Each structure stands twice: as structure tokens, then as C-alpha cells.
Amino acid sequence: MTSTTSQALGKDVPSTIGGVAGAPPSARAADLVARASGGKDSAPVDMHAPFTGLLTATLPQATDADARSAFAGARTAQRAWAQRPARERERFLIRLHDLVLDRQREALDLVQIEAGKARLDAFDEISATALVAAYYGKHSAKILAPRRAPGVIPLMTKAGELRHPKGVVGVISPWNYPLALTAMDVLPALAAGNAVVQKPDNQTALSALWLQELAEEAGLPPGVWQILLGRGSRIGDALVEESDYLCFTGSTPTGKALASQVANRLTGYSLELGGKNPMVVLPDADVGKAAAGAVTACFSSAGQLCVSVERIYVHESIREAFTEAFVAKTNALRLGGALDYGAGMGSLTSAEQLENVSAHVRDAREHGATVLTGGRARPELGPLFHEPTVLTDVPRQARVFTEETFGPVVSIYGYTEVDDAVARANDTEYGLNASVWSRDTDTAWRVASRLKAGTVNINEGYAATFGTVGVPMGGMKDSGVGRRNGAEGLLRYTEAQSIAAQGALKLRPFRGMPPKLWAKAMTASMRALRRLPGR
Known part of the structure; x- marks a missing residue:
């Protein structure tokens, strides 16, 4: 993989927020901080830019x-x-x-x-x-x-x-x-x-x-x-x-x-x-497109995305070709921290994330996994950079097999039967997002419907559902409760109230009418009402 040099942010930040990444914080950053409510805690915190480690702002803390x-x-x-x-x-x-x-x-x-x-x-x-x-x-x-x-x-x-x-x-x-x-x-x-x-x-x-x-x-x-x-x-x-x-x-x-x-x-x-999101590549998939899509699905925001892919299941008939193409495209990613569109992947956000990613890769190696590319931190680019990493031969005992990494690490597995791929994709406590790749959208749709995930994307990693705001987004199993986006994402913030006004006909027997006769009449009415449209 190639890299671009992380530039000194103090020189690159435009005048509107000039100095946000340096010291002292700019007036613009201070203006934004001043919008926060409260701040009487006696111990404010300093925040630092992941690209450089320089101060971004000192934040008052609420009590x-x-x-x-x-x-x-x-x-x-x-x-x-x-x-x-x-x-x-x-x-x-x-x-x-x-x-x-x-x-x-x-x-x-x-x-x-x-x-x-x-x-x-x-x-x-x-x-x-x-x-x-x-x-x-x-x-x-x-x-x-x-x-x-x-x-x-x-x-x-x-x-x-x-x-x-x-x-x-x-x-x-x-x-x-x-x-x-x-x-x-x-x-x-x-x-x-x-x-x-x-x-x-x-x-x-x-x-x-x-x-x-x-x-x-x-x-x-x-x-x-x-x-x-x-x-x-x-x-x-x-x-x-x-x-x-x-x-x-x-x-x-x-x-x-x-x-x-x-x-x-x-x-x-x-x-x-959380999520441990799978990608299933069917045997008829376009290998080049699937490999390119996997780079975005796995390494956007350095893998620090709840819906990013961390497991790829590829049919054995195309596994070698897919792996070769995917590794090549991963190696072509440019790493860097300039405030422009030059880099394909940035930095991790915190030292804790870097340590977790490094620990997962280290543990996978110790359990016999093969690192096809990446696998190293890149401190010469900035304090929190880590290479996009592709693993294979990952055993179940390795932490990365089941635990969410939340970083630029993905594991490739082969399969021969689609039923097996679906079962393995579903073999997780999580169920947030999934991805299916095929030239036949109808076939992919059928496979997608069998995956236990709140969102499933066909011939895309996550953006198709993430960007379609009209449909709900959320997780099954340990990936969450409720949905954002769509009508559900709005109605969750409301209380439903039902109001009904009854006319002259009461919903109880008329005066002098035996209850048994009332029940018989209502039974006949309900049979008739069932046949009416809209009931």
C-alpha cells in the first residue's frame, strides 16, 4: 500500500478554523465549545488530533x-x-x-x-x-x-x-x-x-x-x-x-x-x-467489482464503522481470483492525513483503537492465521495509523474470528455450498449489517433474506442501505434494539394515542335485551364485517 505524508495540520487548516489542531485552540473552536451546556466540572479535558497528536480543543465537562x-x-x-x-x-x-x-x-x-x-x-x-x-x-x-x-x-x-x-x-x-x-x-x-x-x-x-x-x-x-x-x-x-x-x-x-x-x-x-458484519461472494459474482467493493466495505473510516465488513465468505471456485484482486486493491490504498481528497484511508481515532487492532492481528498470528497484506502500525505517518490488513486461515480460537475489531482488519474464508456460507455468516451473536455479491440480483436477494442482519446490501458493502433514509436501519440479536431512519426512525420518538367516538348505537345490549341474544347478534355482525373491504 502507498502512503501520503501527513501534513502539519496547523498549516493546512483553513482560516475559518485555523489552529484547531494546534495550540492554543482557535477562536472558532472556542466559539463552538461555548455552545455546550454546563461545564462546571473542575477537570476539563484536552482533545488531540489523531493525525498528529496536536491539541484540538480543551473541553469543559458538565456535572x-x-x-x-x-x-x-x-x-x-x-x-x-x-x-x-x-x-x-x-x-x-x-x-x-x-x-x-x-x-x-x-x-x-x-x-x-x-x-x-x-x-x-x-x-x-x-x-x-x-x-x-x-x-x-x-x-x-x-x-x-x-x-x-x-x-x-x-x-x-x-x-x-x-x-x-x-x-x-x-x-x-x-x-x-x-x-x-x-x-x-x-x-x-x-x-x-x-x-x-x-x-x-x-x-x-x-x-x-x-x-x-x-x-x-x-x-x-x-x-x-x-x-x-x-x-x-x-x-x-x-x-x-x-x-x-x-x-x-x-x-x-x-x-x-x-x-x-x-x-x-x-x-x-x-x-x-456492535457488529461482526459478513460479506458473501456468490460463485457468479464479478470478481473485480466485488474486490473493489470489499475495499470500501472494509476500510472506509479505517474500519471504524458499525456496518463495515469484517468477514468475507468467498466461493472456492473464485476464492483465489478474488483474494488476489482484493489484496492488490488493498495495497493500492493511499494512507495519509492531509485535509484533501488525496488519501484513500486515514487514521484510527484513538490509542485504544490502535491497541485493540494491533492485539487482534497479533493474536491471529499467534493462532496460525496468515497475513496477506498489512498487519502493522505506521507511526511514521502519524501516531494512530495502521495498515489495512487482510487475513486468511483464521481459526475459531483467534479473537478476530468472533470479536468485533472495529478497525481495518478483515478475514477471508472459503465455502463450497451457499447454505454453508449463510449458516457461517449467521453464526455470530451480532446481526447489524451484511453484504451479498452476485451477477443475479434475484438470487442475491434470496440469499440476503436468509441473513440475520438488520440491513443487507446487494453488490454494495453498506452505503445502499445506509444512504436510503426511507428504510429502517438497526440491528438484530446483540446488535441493538429499535430502528433509525424511515418512518420507524421518526415514530420511535412519539407516543401513539387512539381516540374513538361512539354514536347512538351502544356497545352493550339494549335495555331488556338478553345478553345471550346480544352476543349472538354481535357474532353474526362480526362475520359480516369480516367480508367488508378494509376490515
């Missing part, structure tokens, strides 16, 4: 009291926001869509600096954010509109369904997709008439604060969306106890712990958790 105060303010702001017509909230989202696209350069720089992504991977966040804003900006009013339903007695019972906002939604966002996942969770909550209190990860907090700033510029009233910077150990209880609905993206163990806490309050939650 438990700060968090509860933010919820109180959001609760007050939410009442007025919920009274605005859904069409007005849609118009706000369309204005936000336009601002995100118009001002993308600043966000691209922020995401690269904070998360260590290649610029094209950072652009994926811009496009996802814009797509989410556009979808709910065009469809949320219709999804939320009052719905008429057939009453129990035709013409005599009028029934309908209303959707009310939950109130204040708590959102805990991860560091790996700070714009896209913020948009996917926060924007539909706002569209439904809720207020939001969000805790982004400290590492990528500036990106979330940037989107919040644009939201208020697009017309969102101050206080409706508040951002807390803080440690989970200090403000986690407040987030659980004060939220009317909790949305979390992160690890499976943390998600399970939060779910048990929320259960005691009988409030709703959605969780997007």
Missing part, C-alpha cells in the same frame, strides 16, 4: 447538576417547539439541508481533524446528514399526520390515531460518525416535536456542536437542542433519569447496561450496538 439543568431548560423549550406545525418543522430541516451542503468545507475539516478520517469518508458524513435532513424535511408531516381508522361499528364509530412527541429525548452519540449519527438520531427527534439533550463523545464534540450551530441558524429555537460535554460516569445517571426516551449508539455491553437502567423507568429506548 450532574449541569445535566439536570439542561433537561429542565429543554423541557421548557420543547413545549413551544411542539406547538409549531409539523410543516414548519419540515421547513427548518430543508433550510438545514442547504446549509450543510453550502458550508461543508468547514465540517469536512472538523471531521478529519477530530476523527482522523480520509476526506472522502468525511464527505460520507456530509451526504448522510443532508439526506436525513431532506427526507424528514419532506416526509415527517405526512408520517405524523392524524390517521383515520375503521371503527368497531361502521358509520357509528369514528376512530383515529394521533402522534404526540415524547418530550425530551436523550441522545448519546459515538465518536466514529459524529455528524451522520448525530443527524440520524437528533433530526427526526426534532421533527417529531421533541427537544433533545445530546452527549457526544468528547473526541468529536466540535462536529456535533457545528451541526447544532447550523440548526439554530436554520431556525431551530435556542434551548430545543442542547449539547452536554461530559464524562458518562458523571452525567450518565442524569441522562437516563431525565430522558423521556433514550437513544444510544456504542458498544453492546454499555448498551445492555443502559437498557437495564431505562427499564426501571418504563421509558422507551433504541440502541445501535
Whole structure:
């Protein structure tokens, strides 16, 4: 694999955020940090750029009291926001869509600096954010509109369904997709008439604060969306106890712990958790296209993507050709940290991620796995760079066989029967995303329907479902609960209320009518009603 030299970010960052990666933090970074709620914790934290290790910002940390105060303010702001017509909230989202696209350069720089992504991977966040804003900006009013339903007695019972906002939604966002996942969770909550209190990860907090700033510029009233910077150990209880609905993206163990806490309050939650995502290459697949698609599926954002592929099952008839093509395309990836579109893969985001990736590769080697390419950290490029790594001959005993790596490491396995490939792809505690490759879309669709994953992409790694905001996205098994995107991603933030008005005909026997005769008459009526259309 080739590399580009990581440039000194202090020289490359445009004047709008000049100095964000150096010391001291720029006025622009300080402006964004000042938007956060609270910050009375006496121990602020310093964040550093993955590309260089240089300081990006010093972040104040909220206390438990700060968090509860933010919820109180959001609760007050939410009442007025919920009274605005859904069409007005849609118009706000369309204005936000336009601002995100118009001002993308600043966000691209922020995401690269904070998360260590290649610029094209950072652009994926811009496009996802814009797509989410556009979808709910065009469809949320219709999804939320009052719905008429057939009453129990035709013409005599009028029934309908209303959707009310939950109130204040708590959102805990991860560091790996700070714009896209913020948009996917926060924007539909706002569209439904809720207020939001969000805790982004400290590492990528500036990106979330940037989107919040644009939201208020697009017309969102101050206080409706508040951002807390803080440690989970200090403000986690407040987030659980004060939220009317909790949305979390992160690890499976943390998600399970939060779910048990929320259960005691009988409030709703959605969780997007871990994955060990498979890719199944059928014997008729176009080898070149599948290999190129696998590079994107496995190494976008240096593999730090919940839906990225970590296991590839290739039919033995094309396994050698696929492996050769895939390794060659992986070797051609350019690694680098410049704020431009020159690099194909960026850096890992934290020292913890680098250690986990290195440990998985080291353990695989010790258990007899073969490293076809990669397998090394690249400190000469920057402190957290690691080569994209392709493994084969990985035994079940190796950690990488079952554990989520969340980095640029993928294992190739052969198979001879499609049934076996499906069974092995499903042989995991996770069920988030999967990918199927074939020249025959109908055949691929049948295979996809047998995979136990919340999203499955045909002849694509993850972007087809990730970018199709109109369909739900989420995990099966230990990969999560609930769905984001689509109508479900909006309705999860609402309470359904059914109202029915009964006319003159009562739903009990008339005066003097024997109950047995009433039951007989109702039985005949129900038989007749079943035959009516729409019943």
C-alpha cells in the first residue's frame, strides 16, 4: 500500500478554523465549545488530533447538576417547539439541508481533524446528514399526520390515531460518525416535536456542536437542542433519569447496561450496538467489482464503522481470483492525513483503537492465521495509523474470528455450498449489517433474506442501505434494539394515542335485551364485517 505524508495540520487548516489542531485552540473552536451546556466540572479535558497528536480543543465537562439543568431548560423549550406545525418543522430541516451542503468545507475539516478520517469518508458524513435532513424535511408531516381508522361499528364509530412527541429525548452519540449519527438520531427527534439533550463523545464534540450551530441558524429555537460535554460516569445517571426516551449508539455491553437502567423507568429506548458484519461472494459474482467493493466495505473510516465488513465468505471456485484482486486493491490504498481528497484511508481515532487492532492481528498470528497484506502500525505517518490488513486461515480460537475489531482488519474464508456460507455468516451473536455479491440480483436477494442482519446490501458493502433514509436501519440479536431512519426512525420518538367516538348505537345490549341474544347478534355482525373491504 502507498502512503501520503501527513501534513502539519496547523498549516493546512483553513482560516475559518485555523489552529484547531494546534495550540492554543482557535477562536472558532472556542466559539463552538461555548455552545455546550454546563461545564462546571473542575477537570476539563484536552482533545488531540489523531493525525498528529496536536491539541484540538480543551473541553469543559458538565456535572450532574449541569445535566439536570439542561433537561429542565429543554423541557421548557420543547413545549413551544411542539406547538409549531409539523410543516414548519419540515421547513427548518430543508433550510438545514442547504446549509450543510453550502458550508461543508468547514465540517469536512472538523471531521478529519477530530476523527482522523480520509476526506472522502468525511464527505460520507456530509451526504448522510443532508439526506436525513431532506427526507424528514419532506416526509415527517405526512408520517405524523392524524390517521383515520375503521371503527368497531361502521358509520357509528369514528376512530383515529394521533402522534404526540415524547418530550425530551436523550441522545448519546459515538465518536466514529459524529455528524451522520448525530443527524440520524437528533433530526427526526426534532421533527417529531421533541427537544433533545445530546452527549457526544468528547473526541468529536466540535462536529456535533457545528451541526447544532447550523440548526439554530436554520431556525431551530435556542434551548430545543442542547449539547452536554461530559464524562458518562458523571452525567450518565442524569441522562437516563431525565430522558423521556433514550437513544444510544456504542458498544453492546454499555448498551445492555443502559437498557437495564431505562427499564426501571418504563421509558422507551433504541440502541445501535456492535457488529461482526459478513460479506458473501456468490460463485457468479464479478470478481473485480466485488474486490473493489470489499475495499470500501472494509476500510472506509479505517474500519471504524458499525456496518463495515469484517468477514468475507468467498466461493472456492473464485476464492483465489478474488483474494488476489482484493489484496492488490488493498495495497493500492493511499494512507495519509492531509485535509484533501488525496488519501484513500486515514487514521484510527484513538490509542485504544490502535491497541485493540494491533492485539487482534497479533493474536491471529499467534493462532496460525496468515497475513496477506498489512498487519502493522505506521507511526511514521502519524501516531494512530495502521495498515489495512487482510487475513486468511483464521481459526475459531483467534479473537478476530468472533470479536468485533472495529478497525481495518478483515478475514477471508472459503465455502463450497451457499447454505454453508449463510449458516457461517449467521453464526455470530451480532446481526447489524451484511453484504451479498452476485451477477443475479434475484438470487442475491434470496440469499440476503436468509441473513440475520438488520440491513443487507446487494453488490454494495453498506452505503445502499445506509444512504436510503426511507428504510429502517438497526440491528438484530446483540446488535441493538429499535430502528433509525424511515418512518420507524421518526415514530420511535412519539407516543401513539387512539381516540374513538361512539354514536347512538351502544356497545352493550339494549335495555331488556338478553345478553345471550346480544352476543349472538354481535357474532353474526362480526362475520359480516369480516367480508367488508378494509376490515
